[in-house]
Amino acid sequence: MTExxxxxxxxxxxxxxxxxxxxxxxxLSLSVTLGAVVVALILGGVVIAAVGGNxxxxxxxxxxASFGDTGVLSDTIxxxxxxxxxxxxxxxxxxxxxxxxxxxxxxxxxxxGASAIVLTHMLPDESSRWVFIPVMALAGMSxxxxxxxxxxxxxxxFNVNEIISSLMLNYIAVSWVNFWIFGVWSEGGFxxxxxxxxxxxxxxxxxxxxxFPIFRGLTTHGGLIxxxxxxxxxxxxxxxxxxxxxxxxxxxNPQAAKYAGVSxxxxxxxxxxxxxxxAGLGGMSEVAGVVRRLQTSPINAxxxxxxxxxxxxxxxxxxxxxxxxxxxxxxxxxxxxxxxAGIPKMIQGIILVCLxxxxxxxxxxxxxxxxxxx
Amino acid sequence: xxxIIILQAGVATGTVLLFATLGEVLxxxxxVLNLGxxxxxxxxxxxxxxxxxxxxxxxxxxxxxxxxxxxxxxIHAFISITLQADQVVSGLALxxxxxxxxxxxxxxxxxxxxxxxxxxxxIPLLSAIPILGPIFFTNHSVLVYIGYLFTPLAWYYINRxxxxxxxxxxxxxxxxxxxxxxxxxxxxxxxVFIGGMLAGLAGxxxxxxxxxxxxxxxxxxxxxxxxxxxxxxxQWDPVRAAIGSYAFGALRRLILDIQGPLLLFGFDNxxxxxxxxxxxxxxxxxxxxxxxxxxxxxxxxxKRLGAPAALGEPYIRGERGK
Numbered sequence: 001m002t003e004x005x006x007x008x009x010x011x012x013x014x015x016x017x018x019x020x021x022x023x024x025x026x027x028l029s030l031s032v033t034l035g036a037v038v039v040a041l042i043l044g045g046v047v048i049a050a051v052g053g054n055x056x057x058x059x060x061x062x063x064x065a066s067f068g069d070t071g072v073l074s075d076t077i078x079x080x081x082x083x084x085x086x087x088x089x090x091x092x093x094x095x096x097x098x099x100x101x102x103x104x105x106x107x108x109x110x111x112x113g114a115s116a117i118v119l120t121h122m123l124p125d126e127s128s129r130w131v132f133i134p135v136m137a138l139a140g141m142s143x144x145x146x147x148x149x150x151x152x153x154x155x156x157x158f159n160v161n162e163i164i165s166s167l168m169l170n171y172i173a174v175s176w177v178n179f180w181i182f183g184v185w186s187e188g189g190f191x192x193x194x195x196x197x198x199x200x201x202x203x204x205x206x207x208x209x210x211x212f213p214i215f216r217g218l219t220t221h222g223g224l225i226x227x228x229x230x231x232x233x234x235x236x237x238x239x240x241x242x243x244x245x246x247x248x249x250x251x252x253n254p255q256a257a258k259y260a261g262v263s264x265x266x267x268x269x270x271x272x273x274x275x276x277x278x279a280g281l282g283g284m285s286e287v288a289g290v291v292r293r294l295q296t297s298p299i300n301a302x303x304x305x306x307x308x309x310x311x312x313x314x315x316x317x318x319x320x321x322x323x324x325x326x327x328x329x330x331x332x333x334x335x336x337x338x339x340x341a342g343i344p345k346m347i348q349g350i351i352l353v354c355l356x357x358x359x360x361x362x363x364x365x366x367x368x369x370x371x372x373x374x
Numbered sequence: 375x376x377x378i379i380i381l382q383a384g385v386a387t388g389t390v391l392l393f394a395t396l397g398e399v400l401x402x403x404x405x406v407l408n409l410g411x412x413x414x415x416x417x418x419x420x421x422x423x424x425x426x427x428x429x430x431x432x433x434x435x436x437x438x439x440x441x442x443x444x445x446x447x448x449i450h451a452f453i454s455i456t457l458q459a460d461q462v463v464s465g466l467a468l469x470x471x472x473x474x475x476x477x478x479x480x481x482x483x484x485x486x487x488x489x490x491x492x493x494x495x496x497i498p499l500l501s502a503i504p505i506l507g508p509i510f511f512t513n514h515s516v517l518v519y520i521g522y523l524f525t526p527l528a529w530y531y532i533n534r535x536x537x538x539x540x541x542x543x544x545x546x547x548x549x550x551x552x553x554x555x556x557x558x559x560x561x562x563x564x565x566v567f568i569g570g571m572l573a574g575l576a577g578x579x580x581x582x583x584x585x586x587x588x589x590x591x592x593x594x595x596x597x598x599x600x601x602x603x604x605x606x607x608x609q610w611d612p613v614r615a616a617i618g619s620y621a622f623g624a625l626r627r628l629i630l631d632i633q634g635p636l637l638l639f640g641f642d643n644x645x646x647x648x649x650x651x652x653x654x655x656x657x658x659x660x661x662x663x664x665x666x667x668x669x670x671x672x673x674x675x676x677k678r679l680g681a682p683a684a685l686g687e688p689y690i691r692g693e694r695g696k
Contacts, residue, residue, distance in 0.1 A: 051478055099462050150664075159675065160667045163409065163462065164603040168660040171596050175653040183650030308466065342477025342590075349413075349470030353449060356464050360457040 018365045029362060033313065036358035040351040047350075048343060058338055065337065066330030074205065074218040078290060080329030081220075082107065084227035084322055085282030086307025088234050091316040093275040095238060096251045100272060102151060102166025103279040104304025105173035106144040110280025111287045112177050113143025115193060115294040118200045119185050125197040132200040137226070137284050144280015145273040147173065152272025156265040162272070174300055181294055192295035202289035223285025227322065230278055234318040247271060279304060302345070306332070309352045380627050381509045388623020389521040390415075390579045394601035395608065395615040396528050397572025403532060403610055404565035405545040405684040409465025410450050411573050412598025413472020414443040416591065418577025420476040423588045426489045432582050436492070436517075439578035440571040446472055447570025451563045458688035469598070473591060483588040492516050492583045515583035517575075528612035541565065545682035548689040558689050573598065596660065603663045607670035610682065618666070625662060629655045 024032075045055030066076045086103045093100035114136040117123060123132060147169060154160035185193040202222035209216040238244040250257040250264055258264060282303065287294055310328050314320035328348070335344025394411050401408045418439035426435030449471065453464040492515045500511040510522075532538040540561060543551035548558045576597075581588055600622065608615035633645045633652050645651050674680055 047475065047478060051481070101466065154664070154668060158668050158671050160664070160671045161603075161606060164599060164606070165664050165667060167596070167599050168603070168663045171660040172657045175657045179650055179653035182653070183648070305470065309470070312463065342474050342481065346471065346474025346478050349467060349472075349474040352463070352467035353453065353471055356459045356467055357453050357457055359459055363458075 013368055013370055016367045016369045018367060020363060020365055024362045029315070032358050032361050033315075033355065036354040037313075037351055039358075040347065040354040043354070044343070044347040044350050047346065053343075058343065061338065062331060062334035065334035070214070071217060072333070074220045076326060076329045076333050077220045077224060078329070079333045080322075080325040081223040081227050081289070082282040082286050082303040083306050083310055083325040083328050083332075084224075085230060085285065086279050086303050087310035087314065087321045087325055088227075088230055088307075088318055089275040089278035089282070090307045090311035091314070091318060091321060092234060092238070092247070092278070093271055094251075094311055095316050096247050096267065096271050098152075098155070098268060098271055098275075099163045100148065100151070100166050100275045101163050101308065102148065102169050102304070103275070103307045104300070104302065105166070105170035106147045106276040106279035107283040107286075107304050108170075108173040108177050108299055109147040109276075110140035110144035110283030111294060111299045112173075112180065112283070113280065114140035114284035115180075115185075115196075115287050116143075118196045119193055119294070123200075125199070127197075127199045129199050129201075129203065132197075133202065133222070133288070136200060136288055137281060140280045140284025141277040142280070144283065145277040147280070148272040148274075148276020149269065152269040155272070156268040170304070177294070177299070178296065181296060185294060187293075193293045196288065196292045200288060201292045202285060204289070219290075221285070221289035223282075223289040226281055226285050227325075230281065231318040231322055234278075238318065279307070301332075306348060309348050309355075312352065313355060378505065378508050380631055381624055382512065382514075383627040384624025385510060385620055386514060386518050386584050386623065387626050388620035389515075389518045390576045390584055390597060391601050391604060391619035391622055392521045392525070392616055393572045393576035393579060394598060395604045395619050396524055396612055397569035397576070398601055398605045399608065399610055399612055399615055400528070400532075400541070400565050400572070401569030402605060402685055403541055403545045403682055404562045405548060405682055405687065405689070406451070406454060406562050406566050406569075407461045407465060407686045408447065408450055408468070408566060408569055409462060409602060410447065410468025410472060411569075411601050412594055412596065413469035413476075414447055414570050414573035415472075415577040415580070415594045415598045416476040417446050417472045418443040418574030419581040419593045420480040420483065420577070420588055421574070422578035423486075423489065423581040424480065424483055426582060427483070427486050430490060432490055432492045435489075435582055436575065436578045440574040443472075443574025443577065444567045444571040446475070447566050447573070448563070451566040454688060455559055455562045455566070458690060461686050461688075477590055480588050480590065484590065486588070489582070489586070491586055515579070517579045517583050525612050525616040532612065542682070545684055548684050548687075552689075552691065562689070573601075576601070600659065600663050603667050606674075606681075607666045609670065609674060622659060622662070626659055629658055 041059065045059070048055040048058055065072060067073055086107055089103045089106065090100060117136050117139045118132070123135060148166075150169060151160070151162045151166040154165050155162040181191055181193060187194045204221045205215040205218035238247065246257065246262045246267060249260065249262060250267055254264060283299060286298055286303075291298055306328055310321060310324045314324045331344050331347065338344070394415060398408060398411055421442040422432075422435040422439035425438040426432045429435065446468070450464050450468045453459045453467075454461045494513050494515050496513050497511040497519070501507040503511070532541060540551065540556050543554070544556060544558050544561045552558050577594065580593055580597075585593075587593075604615060604618045604622070607618050632655060633643075633649070635643055635646065645655060
């Protein structure tokens with residue numbers, strides 16, 4: 001039995017993965033996320049270089065064209081406003097592991113619902129903002145919530161996959177709004193509705209330029225306040241309310257939630273409706289704040305999909321969403337003028353890929369160990 | 375509005391969905407849900423068109439499309455199989471990346487003009503069969519005929535061959551498959567790759583046969599997502615996938631054709647006179663997908679059929695209860 005002593009032991013380095021048993025620290029989580037974004041920007045740069053562009057010029061341009069002076073910064077915030085609301089919409093659904101991919105459609109339906117109040121003259125055109133804005137916001141939230149209710153109900157009652165049903169409803173919403181824009185509400189055959197009366201628009205900073213000269217020409221509008229208020233309310237719902245606890249419980253452990261007597265069916269429908277209402281409010285803020293009429297170009301710009309990435313990047317935290325939305329607003333604003341036109345979309349996609357991949361580092365501890373094997 | 379022409383065109387249109395759906399069936403049977411079909415199809419459509427322009431040979435275009443989409447699918451494979459991330463988010467990310475990359479690389483392709491397409495021909499003898507001949511065997515692209523072969527082939531492969539048995543084992547009970555010496559990880563990578571190649575083929579079928587050209591995101595217009603929905607309706611069975619795909623193809627075609635004639639059933643055609651009513655017709659395929667999902671989900675519940683048991687679950691070696 002001397003064989004074992006004869007065999008030569010080889011030692012080598014290898015990577016060992018150990019599952020993390022504790023929650024990763026905030027610092028680690030933050031640095032991994034930032035690292036993922038940096039890697040994504042490098043990868044995006046490689047693709048830009050591959051198609052003959054200069055990534056440094058592109059990125060420098062994005063930074064300058066979105067944060068360069070107060071004017072563009074204000075435009076960046078205008079782009080961020082709808083993203084805040086769609087990202088909040090996605091975050092509350094994702095919290096429950098409900099994959100609402102339909103924020104885009106709910107956003108569009110919200111824009112339609114708010115416009116319907118104005119364009120069907122439900123309120124007299126000369127009504128003040130104090131009348132118009134709350135009614136329009138409620139209308140936008142209701143149509144958005146109705147659009148979220150459909151996949152929620154189908155999921156709760158028939159176990160229909162909400163990813164596909166909510167996505168299909170996006171396409172239906174686009175056709176539905178096109179019908180109104182091209183047909184019923186078309187202004188002189190153009191693909192837009194008539195302009196809303198002043199009362200039906202959200203105030204812009206530039207309107208206060210007389211009192212505060214610094215606001216001259218700034219387009220940031222009241223929708224931002226909706227975003228802030230919604231984020232704060234949502235933060236309280238998720239982290240400080242009983243309902244939020246139920247939602248988080250269902251998301252983390254549906255079995256435990258069921259045994260604890262939490263109604264999953266009811267919560268699926270409610271959360272989808274809340275999600276739809278937030279996205280719908282975003283649509284209302286976009287038509288009333290930016291274009292002040294119903295037209296296709298800003299309302300189907302893909303804010304619903306950007307919201308998915310922002311929600312994920314912010315780790316579903318409503319307050320962090322505001323910050324991340326501003327960065328993505330910058331990307332979208334500057335991206336409009338970058339050629340080829342697909343670059344912002346591609347970078348968004350690559351960021352999401354890197355983020356999901358980086359989650360691995362939060363779940364596992366990667367160790368390089370010296371192993372020995374006979 | 376000749377029903378035979380609509381059905382004939384529907385078979386061609388349905389072939390796109392068929393390839394994408396069959397690919398997703400294979401990937402999901404191995405336990406990997408891939409929501410990136412839309413993105414992979416766009417990559418395929420763009421690559422096929424672009425490569426055909428530069429080489430002049432559509433066959434090379436199709437092969438390149440399959441390879442490109444297969445390669446991009448490996449992003450999802452790596453993230454969801456090796457890094458064990460959530461398959462839903464990873465698939466979504468793949469769709470975004472695929473869409474973005476195809477837009478960047480496809481810049482300018484929409485103005486590139488015409489390319490040589492995949493050849494069309496009729497099958498002798500079979501095309502002489504009344505009704506079925508004109509619908510299935512007359513003046514179709516070669517890709518449509520390839521589609522006919524794929525369905526029985528996929529069914530036979532999954533249900534009657536040893537590798538097909540391994541595929542099902544990996545999707546239903548990966549730890550048992552692992553114990554039998556089947557490499558679960560390698561199998562899943564492989565079927566995600568095959569699914570990607572088929573999605574690429576679906577994209578190539580669009581840009582080189584059914585609706586030639588590159589129209590950025592509108593090239594696919596959500597067909598990748600419809601394919602994901604069809605898999606549920608098909609209950610992971612290739613034959614049902616084929617039926618669903620062709621039915622959807624015919625529906626899409628009918629919607630296009632219904633706007634043409636002046637008279638519909640003897641009345642003034644409302645869709646001809648009010649073109650914006652056409653937007654309601656455009657909703658139909660998507661609304662129909664939702665209806666089909668409801669039917670599929672209820673049926674699955676009643677018959678206690680279901681998705682592959684391990685669908686969406688990352689396989690972690692040595693974890694209990696998996």
